[in-house]
Amino acid sequence: MKRLVLLGPPGAGKGTQAAMIADHFCVPRISTGDILRNAVREGTALGQQARAHMNRGELLPDSLMMEIVEERLKLPDCKNGFVLDGLPRTVIQAKELEKIVNIDIVVAIDVGEEEVVRRLAGRRLCPICEAGYHVEFKPPRQAEICDRCGTPLKQRDDDQEGVIRNRLKTYREWTAPLLEYYKRKSILRVIDGKGKVEEVFRRIVSLDLQKR
Numbered sequence: 656m657k658r659l660v661l662l663g664p665p666g667a668g669k670g671t672q673a674a675m676i677a678d679h680f681c682v683p684r685i686s687t688g689d690i691l692r693n694a695v696r697e698g699t700a701l702g703q704q705a706r707a708h709m710n711r712g713e714l715l716p717d718s719l720m721m722e723i724v725e726e727r728l729k730l731p732d733c734k735n736g737f738v739l740d741g742l743p744r745t746v747i748q749a750k751e752l753e754k755i756v757n758i759d760i761v762v763a764i765d766v767g768e769e770e771v772v773r774r775l776a777g778r779r780l781c782p783i784c785e786a787g788y789h790v791e792f793k794p795p796r797q798a799e800i801c802d803r804c805g806t807p808l809k810q811r812d813d814d815q816e817g818v819i820r821n822r823l824k825t826y827r828e829w830t831a832p833l834l835e836y837y838k839r840k841s842i843l844r845v846i847d848g849k850g851k852v853e854e855v856f857r858r859i860v861s862l863d864l865q866k867r
């Protein structure tokens with residue numbers, strides 16, 4: 656598969672679609688958000704730094720994020736393609752990424768702000784088995800309880816409405832300019848992120864994602 660970057664505002668469905676693409680094409684999904692949340696959970700030095708930024712809806716320093724991703728991209732499982740979810744988030748990161756690896760295609764998931772607020776405010780996660788739910792779009796059988804392991808579900812700390820609004824502001828200011836940046840490089844494909852998860856996935860796989 657091609658080396659693919661997923662772009663889109665918080666809650667656009669990048670994580671959901673990245674997991675499906677990675678499964679479908681048997682390539683790794685590299686999620687910077689997941690890497691940081693694991694570090695927070697493990698209480699590492701990175702985690703302590705990440706927690707403060709994430710809970711304010713702000714970005715971590717470019718140099719730190721590039722170091723993390725460069726290490727990950729060196730692993731042999733990335734040789735036959737990958738899905739990068741969460742980086743680049745600034746033009747500086749995009750330029751640094753180009754020095755490490757060639758990106759073949761950038762898929763931007765287009766969803767309006769009110770819809771992403773609704774998606775994020777309703778997102779629930781199981782802290783034990785990591786299953787994902789949504790109170791409206793993918794509710795568990797018993798409210799707020801994980802179907803798989805019976806654990807009470809949690810909300811991500813950065814899914815409080817005030818933090819969501821800040822994440823959107825950060826996106827508009829720092830990440831949205833990447834759409835123009837990749838459009839000029841002729842590797843941007845914008846897809847409609849509205850509708851069911853499976854419909855959005857079909858739109859993505861209908862793009863030419865196979866490496867020749």
Ligand code: AP5
Nearest residue numbers: 665666667668669670671687688714715741742774778852
């Ligand atoms: P990150 O984890 O990357 O957060 P994000 O970009 O804000 O994205 P989300 O994970 O919230 O949303 P998503 O688009 O993946 O949507 P999802 O599929 O989950 O980053 C978190 C933080 O880490 C950042 O704020 C920053 O502080 C830091 N960070 C990370 N990378 C960084 C970098 N490169 N540089 C600096 N800092 C960095 O879906 C959301 C919800 O909607 C779910 O409940 C899902 O079930 C539901 N849903 C999905 N698709 C649909 C659909 N089609 N219809 C209905 N519901 C849907």
